[in-house]
Amino acid sequence: MCGSVVFFFSRPRSPDRRLFPAQVSVLYFARSAELAGLRCETLSVPRQITSLQLWEEIVKIHPRLAVIRDQVVFAVQQEYVLLGDQLLVLQPGDEVAIIPPISGG
């Protein structure tokens, strides 16, 4: 470490925002909305998290969702993501949707 430090700024730098959790909108559809008992909420989640870890965070809040774990995927900012090791990089205000098996048409 340096023996002396020179500050070029008139005030201390702000803490790195990347270390803070992000407030994301979580949307529930079809069977997942019935099990969770709601259609949307705002959750505070780590900005970097695997899709499986994110699922586990959500199940802690809504344990009844556990029964559909093998049938759902996420849609993060409207892109499908399987539950697994995929690392998500979440920004504040991002939209995460729980997507049970679809049946349109």
Place this chain on the structure above:
Amino acid sequence: MDEGEDVPKDFIKLKSEKLSVNEVSELVISPCCGAVSLFIGTTRNNFEGKKVIHLEYEAYMSMAETEIKKICRDVRQKWPSVKHIAVHHRLGVVPVTEASVIIAISSPHRAESLEAVMYCINTLKASVPIWKKEIYEGEYSWKENKECFWTNSEK
């Protein structure tokens, strides 16, 4: 009619009102096209011996529109002569025999629009975030399309 305005268009609508085959087919009619192909998905009155009272649909609206737009883009890439594409999907309660989805596509000759319509409904069932609940007497069931790649149908 100004022929310069007859540029290829996609007409996508998700709505709770009754769908109209006349309305959807008229959207895609074009002076340069000799074919309009149509698919209508209607509510059946039975499933595995159970009487179906009606279907109820819900959608992740913004993503469903985006995914349908992607399908339209894919259709135009595969069948460049396709002119207009219309996809109307009903939401909420759909009684037996009424239409839940209507797809209409126009092209100069029939092969392209016929193939494109089939591709459109097959891909819609595989990728568009819309869900249907079948309501029977005294119970209901969330349906799962076999085309859905994350469905657990083997269990």
